[in-house]
Amino acid sequence: MPEIDMTYSTARAMKEALAARKVSALELLDLHLARVKALNPVYNAVVALDEEGARERARAADEASARGHGNGPLHGIPMTIKDSFAAVGMAATCGIEELRNYRPAQDAVAVGRIRGAGAVIFGKTNLPAGAADHQSFNALFGLTLNPWNVERTVGGSSGGSAAALAAGLTPLELGSDIGGSIRVPAHFCGVYGHKSSHGLVSVEGHIPPPPGHFAEPELGVAGPLARSAADLELLLDVVLGPPAFGPGAAGIQLPPPRHHELGAFRVAVWNDDExxxxxxSYAAAIEAFVSDLRRLGVHVDTVARPAIDPAESYAVYLQTLFAIIGAGLPPPAREAVIEAGKGAPADSYARRISDAVQQTLPQYFDLAEQRQKLFRAWRNFFVGHDVLLCPITPTVAFPHDTARADMAAQFERRIIVDGVPIPYMDNLTWPGLVTVANLPATAVPTRRLVGGLPAGIQIVGPYLGDRTTLKFAQLLDERLGGFVPPIGRTA
Structure with missing residues (x-):
């Protein structure tokens, strides 16, 4: 075991310790495997291990370091991968029974890039079946519990990823996001996540779609989760690039951040329920965070909004999202969604999603045109502002509700906002605001708790402005402090 405790260290700190020979890759791996064995029976975040393969890679990393060849950006750093990505040596199930025994012959493109950068991948993390819920549970692996409060959800679909980070089981994670699936778990578990601009990171080898499909879907992205904003950029730089580049080739050159000083950023905040x-209570946590910014000399505009109709934007998002999801559903599941919409009110989720699943190609093309108008409205907004801060969901982490696991069950569930039950699927509102326009968003903790639970915020930027949102998040870490572990809840 290493002489220094690196349980909650950042990946960059681990990288420095490895380079200084203060710790070996094998020691780091053993530290994390020991924590998985001690804590995972409680939280159920890690659902597969490749101990033998990981130890072999860690030894090889140490040998390369001894020869002076350990130069990869992730050389020797242990990490886990969301179980929606293909990773050789472990099953890739996406929580689906039919994929229980599916063991891919090659890595997903992003996973291959991570291995090529020298990381020691040792496990897979839990998620909802089909990556289609804001709770991480499935019939194969069961329910993942939140390290802050085991009665609350970790979010989804990268819920096991965020829980593993919060519990100190891994320093880095690769997740995916189409409905807030990176940002929501980061928010609920008090960690960091980055939804990349659409098209920046290959999702080839991700499930869904089913194994063997290669088309890059609309809306869906891959991105990093970590315990610091700097680590997000470290991993993003490794996975950048579409499939055509290949795992070992050059990536995309993103524009630099717009500013390098916190006070130079033109910040807008959208923090109301209109x-x-x-x-x-969550809004109050965000307001306290905004007060922190003002004390640091940041100019904050709480009135500015993009020139969009939020209700129309959400409608376009829902129709696009469930056209994509519906196309990949197994026939019985698709029919169940359609059946749930029959006779339902026109404004209900059951009806709206049933209609989206059944839409025609001309209707889908019309959505594409409406999205183009949204792209332009957001582009104009970011002429006068550098980042927009807004909530990630209506609430902090809510209680588990897993009586039914089918998608139609989500039409009937409720969450509580200010004591009033509202539709469970309203969890998609704030994430969808960003996703429908292909924008980048960095989720960071506000350093405030609501009912003992962490409250996050998303930093939204212009398309391809990933380095701008990441830089803003890094400057916040420097001035306000970084990740706070759920002290007293994890050993």
């Missing part, structure tokens, strides 16, 4: 539901 457009989308928002619990007042």
């Amino acid at each position: 457009a989308y539901p928002l619990d007042s």
Whole structure:
């Protein structure tokens, strides 16, 4: 075991310790494997291990370091991968029974790039079946519990990823996001996540779609989760690039951040419930965070909004999202969604999603045109502002509700906002605001708790402005402090 405790260290700190020979790759791996064995029976975040393969790679990393060849950006750093990505040596199930025994012959493109950068991948993390819920549970592996409060959800679909980071089981994670699936778990578990601009990171080898499909879907992205904003950029730089580049080739050159000083950023804040539901206690946490910014000399505009109709934007998002999801559903599941919409009110989720699943190609093309208008409205907004801060969901982490696991069950569930039950699927409102326009968003903790639970915020930027949102998040870490572990809840 290493002489220094690196349980909650950042990946960059681990990288420095490895380079200084203060710790070996094998020691780091053993530290994390020991924590998985000690804590994972409680939280159920890690659902597969490749101990033998990981130890072999860690030894090889140490040998390369001894020869002076350990130069990869992730050389020797242990990490886990969301179980929606193909990773050789472990099953890739996406929580689906039919994929229980599917063992891919090659890595997903992003996973291959991570291995090529020298990381020691040792496990896979839990998620909802089909990556289609804001709770991480499935019939194969069961329910993942939140290290802050085991009665609350970790979010989804990268819920096991965020829980593993919060519990100190891994320093880095690769997740995916189409409905807030990186940002929501980061928010609920008090860690960091980055939804990349659409098209920056290959999702080839991700499930869904089913294994063997190569088309890059609309809306869906891959991106990093970590315990610091700097680590997000470290991993993003490794996985950048579409499939055509290949795992070992050059990536995309993103524009530099717009500013390098916190006070230079032109910051807008959208923190009210006029457009989308928002619990007042969560809104108060965000307001306290905004007060922190003002004390640091940041100019904050709480009135500015993009020239969009939020209700129309959300409608376009829902129709696009469930056209994509519906196309990949197994026939029985698709029919269940359609059946749930029959006779339902026109404004209900059951009806709206049933209609989206059944839409025609001309209707889908019309959505594409509406999205183009949204792209332009957001582009104009970011002429006068550098980042927009807004909530990630209506609430902080909510209690588990896993009586039914089918998608139609989500039409009937409820969450509580200011004491009032609202539709469970309203969890998609704030994430969808960003996703529908292909924008980048960095989720960071506000360093405030609501009912003992962490409250996050998303930093939204212009398309391809990933380095701008990441830089803003890094400057916040420097001035306000970084990740705080759930002290007293993890050993």
